[in-house]
Amino acid sequence: MGKKIKKEAEPPPKDVFDPLTIESKKVATVVLMLNSPEEEILAKACEAIYRFALKGEENKATLLELGAVEPLTKLLTHEDKIVRRNATMILGILASNNDVKKLLRELDVMSSVIAQLAPEEEVLIHEFATLCLANMSAEYTSKVQIYEHGGLEPLIRLLASPDPDVKKNSIECIYNLAQDFQCRAMLQELNAIPSILDLLKSEYPIIQLLALKTLGVITNDKEARAMLRDNQGVDHLIKVLETKELNDLHTEALSVMANCLEDMDTLVLIQQTGILKKLLSFAENSTIPDIQKNAAKAITKAAYDPEIRKLFHEQEVEKCLVALLGSENDGTKIAACQAISVMCENSGSKEFFNNQGIPQLIQLLKSDSEEVREAAALALANLTTCNTANVIAAAEADGIDPLINILSSNRDGAIANAATVLANMAMQEPLRVKMQNHDVMHALLGPLCSANTVVQSKAALMVATTACDVEARTELRNSGGLEPLVELLCSKNDEVRRHASWAVMVCANDELMAVELFRLGALDILEEINLSVSRKNKFSEAAYNKLLNNYLSLKYSLTGYLSSSNIINDGFYDYGRDPEMYLGRERDLMIIRLGEDPRR
Template identity: 55%
Template sequence: MGKKAKKEPETPTKDEFDPLSIESRRADTAVLMLSSPEEGVLAKACEAIRKFAEKGDENRITLMGLGAVEPLSHLISHDDKSVRKNAFMALGIMAHNGDVKKMLKKLDVIPSIIARLSPEEDVVIHEFATQCLASLALDFACKVQIFDSEALGPLIHLLSSSDPDVVKNSVECIYNLVQDLPSRVAVRELNGIPQLLGQLHSEFPVIQELTLRTLGHITTDKETRLAFREEQGLEKLLEVLTKKEYNDLHVEALQVVSNCLEDVDTLQYVRERAGLQTLLTFVTTPTLPEVQSNAVKAITKVAQSYENRKILHEQDVEKSLMALLAVENNRVRSATCQAVAVMSKHLASKDTFRHLGSIKPIVQLLSSESTEVRESAAHALSSLTSGNQLNAQAVFEAEGDEALVQQVQDGGAREVAYAASVLTNMAAQEALRRNILSQGVMQTLVGPLQFKDTHLLVSIIQAVATLASDAEGRTEFRTAGGLPHLVKLLHSYNTEVRRNACWALSVCANDESAASELSKLGALEVLQEINSSTNRRNRFSDITLQRLLDNNLSAKYSLTGHLSATDVIADGFYDPGQTRAGQKVPDLVDLSNQVISQRRPVIAVNGKPQDLSIHGLAEARQPDSASESRGASAQSNRSNSRAPSKAKQRDEDVSKPQQRHGDERQGLLPWDSQLCSLITEATKSILPLEEERDQLRALAVLVSNAMGGALSAEQQHDFLWELHLSELKHEEQSNIIPIGKIKKGTYIHRALLYKVLADRIGVGCSLVRGDYNRAWNEVLITEGPPKTPGCYCQPCVYVVDLIHSPGELMKSNSPAAIKYQRI
């Protein structure tokens, strides 16, 4: 065998390109290289871009401007593993920039990223793919797309990865996704709870914290809480809470625990395993303020249900909370007051807090420099005093009324609302109410009535309604200018504001002077409009309208055409004629200023001289005995150091003569001497009569004789009463005519005079307006002795004839009565 010939080197083919080493210092060159068909070039270009992007956000913006994002988004799906890995690393770093994320969203890159979460992929790809998803999941639209692309399953699977960065990014992405309910439910259904609980023992705090935050979101769902309990999640959380080395995790762990304890069964479950005691230990044991405040917040959240409050009360949670009121930390104090407010919904807890002496330190917190603490303290007191008069008394004894009034004056909306609520609860007691009034609270309450906050408005209005239950309170509120604001609130679109405004007005309308002012402010018209609506009408709107009318009989008769036997006509009454529903009743001041016209005259009642007699003035100066006793009672409850000087001044003001609304109207009218004479005659000649029928008949004859005597149907046409009234208007130089001067009166005039005289001598009768100048009086007469001993006869209604046969009593609905009432 011969020797092998030496193999000569092969000659390169003509179309082969010799290898070329490229070194570039420009980013745009690297971006151009992303279009290369060679895997090696692509991998190096991606690596260079990643290193450049890591140096800062400006570089990421530069790369995006050079067009690097789109080719990178394609390269993450490249067949070559090295290219995919480097492309993901570069894209993951760039995705930290907001503009890059927006661009990735437009490029619809999410499905490509999720496709690379499979177990077969390299761990580095998992790391940067999850990093991209975590960044994109901050955007709502991307979050929805990630969920719809079923990414939660692969992400939960990656929680078991051996690479901590993959786990951290996966937990972070899940945390961002579970901000929405569908993702929270999906985590449970995909059995993600055990995987998450496994991360509680991670050696990396950031993973533990992200896990607890994620659990905090998913345990807001009731079914998830049940699954969490079945996986021994509570035991694992309590284990975290009992380890000092996990102090930095206690805040987040407490949040998850508080979510779980919202369920009564879970609370009982934890209680049986001493877990509740562990929670209470965090409340009482000095530790970081943030941990203590979160422990208290957990108790507050747990106490939202009645059953949970009962269990917490059995665990003496009130003692634990009481201890925290002395902690020198505003967050702890605020959280404690909020817990007291919620626990005080439990009746037994209200008394427990008082017995423990909690009310005084809470009152002292009303003077805190912290707005949050002041608001929370007022909230606690509002709950403590609701339906508990002993607690209200305790607030008063701690001098809380002064601080609360100050809070109403100077506080923010929520402070004012809670403070007003406490004052309302305290004002249910007369002695406390008078002392609150002595602080000038009515003047203070007027300002907040102009706010827009509905919760605040309701609280303020309720305080006004309660404090105005005394005549002094009503006077102070009216003097402070509060009535116009209440009337304005009748127009509110909020049902609660409108209803409470009606309530407050119904209380204020107990005073005749306030009722008169409310009428001038248009309250009558607004209330009529409210009552005509099935949606806006309420119980208080009916009551308020009725009280306004009862204290303004002129308006009542004008609007309703009816005065009952209990509606006693006083001097100052006037009849302007019928006013349609919803229209404003003409005011006496306006009527007195009008020039003489052809319209029907206004009939006025004023049988008493304008100047008060010595006897009348003496009576006006007598202080109200009830008010005097109330003042004494209130004063005895105050210590000498807290003598209410304003209350003393108010008591002095009460002793001054008060001018009634009737007196004001009377001042606009001349003295009606003829009416005065008729009253005197009725008193002398009719009152002595023993029989009720005789009184009614005699009074009818008196009225008939005073206004032209009996008239037959034929005589009525020649009676010329309208001419007579026209002459009186010119004589008086006014459209207002005193009723006593009318010598030719028809139905409307005689019926009114009959009612006026009957009211003066104590004879009961009603006044009813009909159509076409008709009006009549109805009286109740008992028909004979009862047929059966011990029984009472039902009285019958009769109509009094004042025209044809004066004194005749016609049974209601009889042909004679109907003929008298109608033309």
């Protein structure tokens, strides 16, 4: 064999670039690397940008200014899994920035992000894709995009993910989407409730809280409440409420339960299984104000239904509400008052509160909180309407003085409610006299001058019920109450005009007041009202006639005759028709001898 000759190494091809490790401390340079065709460079650039974005909001804004967002959105569909994962991670972080969210909507990347939720993708991609969607779903336009690109179904599937971050991001996104009624309907179609209920077993409070918040929204719909019931949702909620360690979730659990109480079938189930009794006891004995407040709100919400009110009365809900009136928390007191206001639509409840409830409500009229006073007055207004026994109970509990004090409140609702109670009291003559001794007519001046139509209406109603004797009418006139009362006759509000007409009719019961009302222009206004088919009412017609019948010289001057019931006790004269006040009417200067009855 011949001697082997050593083979020389071949030189490297001239067109191949030697491997280069790039290091850069400038973020702008790394952003430029996002346009590289090489997977390794893209992956490393994304890693660097991810670490940079994590450091704070200023860095996110910087990346936006440098144009990093658009190339990142293109990398969501990259063939290389690592590049795709890193790009998803960055966009998940960046999407918390409002300007980034706006740009992502404009770039229409929702379908690309939702595609990352596919079952075959790794958990890390699921985590940051759901984070991106959770951040973006806080705004309406993004909600629409997620819904239209079919994002709900994969989000519901990911509620069963083994990763808690994926669960948390998914339920947060679903909660945001559930604010829209179309999305709520779709959640029902996709049978999302069982998956959401399973989250209540999570060891992470934030996941449990988001699940409860989501249930609180979707169970506003009747169909969702039925689905919750069919999936033993009430049992899940009760378990949360019975677990002391979960007391920070009790408020939200009660909000969901409040919605369930609106569903008659669910309520019957709760009542039959003894859960309602347990729920009321829980609310009454809780030391957490928000729980007590929400329990009262739940009762209020459900009690608008007459059948549910009846069932509540059978379960003695009233005892719980009276107990809550004694809470130290103003919010709880207000909620209890509001619940009583609704419950007393039931006659049995109204009777119950006669001995238990009314004295406590009278005490709340003296509260330092105007909101509490308003709520207590509302409850009393409903309790005393068409119920003499409750009217008397309110007076016996020394309610007159605090009610009159509320007439000078800064809150229109409080004034209107207090005026309603006082008007109900004024129907009883002994109480009416007692009210007059508390200077009630003078206190009415402020409400009569109010700009609020509800207050105006209730104030006029009070005048109609309290100005039944000469002393009260004189006090009203001396207090300057007649001028604003007459002005209310011109109101465009039907109820204000009707009550003002009623009050004028009552005030015109004697000649002195009739003359004063005429001087203030009441007769002309009433005549104008009665000419209008839409504005006249039975009280406006009665007030017009009452005013003339108690000012006979004026009546004779206008009509030329008196009826057999018009008895003249004093001197009488016909001063003729005033050409300035009665334009177009024929002047009549016939003078009747003083004291002579013109019918003779």
